Amino acid sequence: MEAYIAQGMHGLAYGMVLFLVASGLTLVLGMMGVLNMAHVNFFMLSAYLGYQVVAWTGSFWLALLIAPLLTAGAGILMERFLLKKVHAFGPMAELILTMGVAFIISDGVKAVWGTQNLPLSPPGSLSVLVNIAGVQYPAYRLFLIGLAVAILLLMALVLYKTRLGMIVRAAVADAGMVDALGINVPLVFMTVFGAGTWMAGVAGVAIAPILTVSPGLAAQMGMDAFIVIIVGGFGSLGGAFLVAILCGLLSAFGVQFLPQYASVLLFVFMAVVLAIKPEGLFGEKES
């Protein structure tokens, strides 16, 4: 029983982090029609920046604050000065541009930090085990779940209780129409892009103590994040949330019960869902 609880908590923690990454990806895709291949590279970049901030200041908290903001800044620069420039040339050009940025970040972090795994320790106060339901569980993972829930609630609040949120939801459905109603859609795009990369950045720093910082981070998270947005339905936050948690649990329990199949379990899950509902669980059918 204890093992199930621990595995379940592991899955939940990973699912939450996965959602932090995937939500930015799916919002940008739904709203701007851009599949940002560099999104998970921003996630990785933030982990490296976090590592650097800890190396310089010794403070994990400072890293968690600063690295995601720097990452969001980089994301905004990319949107403003690169993505916008190629928009006129259509979706293929945009896709290729984001791939280019992905390569630059990938090779950039290798050039600066090398290819070895870099450790990032959680703060001392969280490096303890706590007792939940008789299970000794790392406090840091509990913190991770709490952090993700807090950001999730903040995002829900903005999306469903503010005018900006209403505009974003409308723009996911029809950005051109929002523009024609007198709303500065380019500014909304930039804001959402920044917020999305910020969340990916938070996820990057937050998961670094568990996964360590390495150039493989982006590929590892990338595959899962793409599965989440495809299965959840493009542009659907609710779908992304549900599938991210499912993915987290599926990998955690897969490792426990079907270790030799764990790596393909997510793909099987994706194949089954798409066979039944090609537009994803919460996707709008293309008419």
Add this chain to the structure above:
Amino acid sequence: MLLEVSELNTYYGQSRALQNINFHVDEGEVVALLGRNGMGKSTTLKSIMGLLKPHSGQIRFNGRDIMGLNPYKVARAGIGYVPEERRIFPNLTVLDNLKMGIKGGKIDKSNPNAWTIERIFEHFPFMKERTHQKGGHLSGGEQQMLTIGRTLMGNPRLLMVDEPTEGLSPIMVKEVRNVLEQISKAGIAILLVEHNYKMAISIAHRVYLMGKAHIGYSGTAAELEADAETRKKYLEV
């Protein structure tokens, strides 16, 4: 002149969809832009709105050059656009759809003529009962009314409406016609693209007829009514 379009050319790739288009709309006027399918009516409205970038020409609104501006700037200059596919936000409630039309998010209290949600409800009573329903759950006619109401919330001086009666029942066609007439009486100029000739001619002051990519005829509604040959040339299928 409220809106003045001169020598407007718009391309889709290599193909020229608008060829030296010239027309104007005066303050408070209802102007119909008619013609068969594929002549370039929607392209004309989209070019004015900034949704398509024209290749050359001039678009002046209220004395200001608005050509090449982003759609949101054109809207802020005072042009409201009701597109042909209706394009309400299906995932938003009726009330939120209307709120999306309010420029800057706040109703301008200093303007006594500013549209309010209450005023919209007076014109479209059905919306009052359905404020919290999703826009996607409305019927086609109701969605059309919602698009018009949403655009009015932005207090346009000129309303451009593209095929508002397409796919609607005869009763709804009449309703849409009456709503447009009321809007016109409120002093708002209307540029109407419509395939229902009878409906259009019953509220239009002046008419432009489009042939392929160009405007081939301009006259008053009465003149066109008296000119069966022109109607046959540009409208009959």
